Amino acid sequence: MGAKVMVLGGGGREHAIAWKLAQSAEVAEVYCVPGNPGTAAEAKVHNLALKPTDADQVVAAAHALGIALVVIGPEAPLVAGVGDALRRAGIPVFGPNTAGAMLEGSKAHAKAFMERHGLPTARYGRFTxxxxxxxxxxxxxxxxxxxxxxxxxxxxxxxxxxxxxxxxxxxxxxxxxPIIIEEFLAGEEASFIAIVVDGQVLPLAGSQDHKRLRDGDQGPNTGGMGAYSPTPILDTAMSERVLREVMRPAAQGLMTDRTPYCGFLYAGLMIGSTGPKVLEFNCRLGDPETQPLMMRLRSDLYTLLLTAACGDPLPKALDWDSRAALCVVLAAAGYPDHPQVGDPILGLNKTQGDAVKIFHAGTTADDDTVITAGGRVLGVTALGESLAIAQQRAYAAVADIRWPGLQYRQDIGYRGLRRA
Ligand SMILES: Nc1ncnc2c1ncn2[C@@H]1O[C@H](COP(=O)(O)OP(=O)(O)O)[C@@H](O)[C@H]1O
Ligand SMILES: [Mg+2]
Structure with a gap:
């Protein structure tokens, strides 16, 4: 009999995680808390209408279902201590305790950590x-x-x-x-994510997000309008350098500080003329970086995260599809300030083939109709033999989808294409 896994969260990142976990031959059922209509439609995946930040509810449900592993998607449950509660209850969990999640939960804590352990980051002051x-x-x-x-x-x-x-x-x-004021860093941003388990560091493939709403990195900041992997700026040499200068010292720093850590560690980097510098740490996967990463990951995600949750030795490396993957986020009218919700989404059921996957984020189901329910609604993700082909495929699939006021960037992947 296969294992039951629980995924906390209900965005595009969690749809991609649940989809990938469900592909494992070891996994019988995946329970998403609360999930979304996209997760509900996946084979082996079920939604549970619970609050992912409510530790008591999550622990009780995990016990009642006989959950073998809980994977925590977003930062809120991590910072709220849901990881701690699950560990106290003896349930294997992938995602750090509150002490580890402070690297994301407090930017002042993260800056002091980086200063203490010699990680490259912008000069700063902290003020109250x-x-x-x-x-x-x-x-x-x-x-x-x-x-x-x-x-x-x-x-x-x-x-x-x-x-x-x-x-x-x-x-x-x-x-x-409290606030931080820091030096402005010039360069190109990239996302470097690793699995970190008490001093062990297993890097994921590199990726790049697009934070601004409009083409050419104009307009207001958003949660992320698209992402792709791999990214030429994180080539082998630069990835080695980030491992050496950022990720391994971070994992070692956590050990030195006696902070246990089991989860993803995401370094938001600015790569400039003097090398990589850390803008921030996150204690989870990025959204939308997860969508292209899960499309490319060939290793069994369940086995991997269970190994990590048990504190066992991690594999030396992960197995990746050599193709590129690219995700275009489709956002609601008015996003990011006042997203318009409640519009039926047309064209979702068109079959896209194996190279394209539509991950749900801000959606809800009304009978058989999927309607918009948040700012970032869908993540249309495609694999391609090159970044250009992945981009072409993703945008071809985007063209099938419509609702009033739908907005998306037309240039996802442009930095990678420019460098290639
Ligand atoms: N020191 C810096 N120099 C230049 N740009 C920065 C710097 N710090 C942050 N930014 C920009 O602001 C964005 C958000 O900052 P970040 O520290 O990642 O916070 P958060 O993701 O919590 O909003 C970054 O993606 C980057 O574009
Ligand atoms: Mg950031």
Whole structure:
């Protein structure tokens, strides 16, 4: 009899994780908490209408179902201590405890960690007081980057090119708690994600997100409008360098600090003329980077994450499809500020073939109709023999899908194509 696995979360990332877990011959059932209509439609996958941040509910359901492994998708349950509660209950879990998740939960904690352990990152100051923060602004040249300390769902960072913008961000973010002001770093961003288990580091393939709403990286910041993998900027040499200068020292630093860690560790990097620097750490996979990564991953995700959750030796390397994968996020009208919801999605049922997969994010089901229910609605993901072919395939599939005011970027993958 196969294993029962639970996935916490209900976005595009969790659809991709659940889809990949369900492909394992070892897995009988996958339970998504709460999942979405996309996960509900996958073979072996079921949704559970529970709150993923409610540790008591999650532990009780995992016990009642005989869950062999819980995989925590988003940051909120990690920071809320759901990993700790599952571990206390003796249930294998992939995703760090609150102490480890502080690397994402507090940017000030992450900066102090990086400073303590010699990781490359922007110079910074931490402030709780307006006068001191404004003093720092006077003493440092523009641009500067102002960051709120805690989880802010992408709304807690301002890259300020004008003094007035910097001051406004300082005043606004200080109302929520401590802030960071840091040096502006020039370069190209990339996402480097590894599985980290108490000093063991197993890197995933490199990927690149597209944070801005509009083509050419214009417009407001979003949760991410598309991603692709692999990315030429994280070639073998640069990946080795990131492992050596960032990921291994981070894993070692956690050990030195006596912080147990079992989960994904995501380094958001700025790669400039002096090499990679860490913009931030996340304690989970990126969304939408997960969608192309899961399309390319050939290794059995269940076996891998269970091995990690049990603290056993990780494999030396993962097996990846040599093809490129690219995900285009389809967002609702008004995203990111005021997404319009409740529109029926047309063209979802067109068969796309094995090289294309549509991952759901902000959707809900109304009888047989799938309707929009959030800002980022779908992640249309395609494999291709080259990045250009993956891009072409993804956009061909996007063209079949419609709802009023649908918006998406037309240029996902452009940096990779430019370098290729
Ligand atoms: N020091 C920096 N220099 C230049 N750009 C930065 C810097 N820090 C952050 N950014 C930009 O702001 C974005 C968001 O910052 P990040 O630290 O990743 O916070 P979050 O993802 O929590 O919003 C980054 O993706 C990057 O584009
Ligand atoms: Mg970020």
């Amino acid at each position: 007081d307006t006068d001191a923060a404004l003093g720092y602004l006077r003493d440092h040249p523009l641009p500067v980057v102002v960051k709120a300390d805690g989880l802010a769902a992408g709304k807690g960072v301002v890259v300020a090119f004008e003094q007035t913008d910097a001051e406004a961000a300082v005043r606004q973010f200080l109302q929520w708690g």
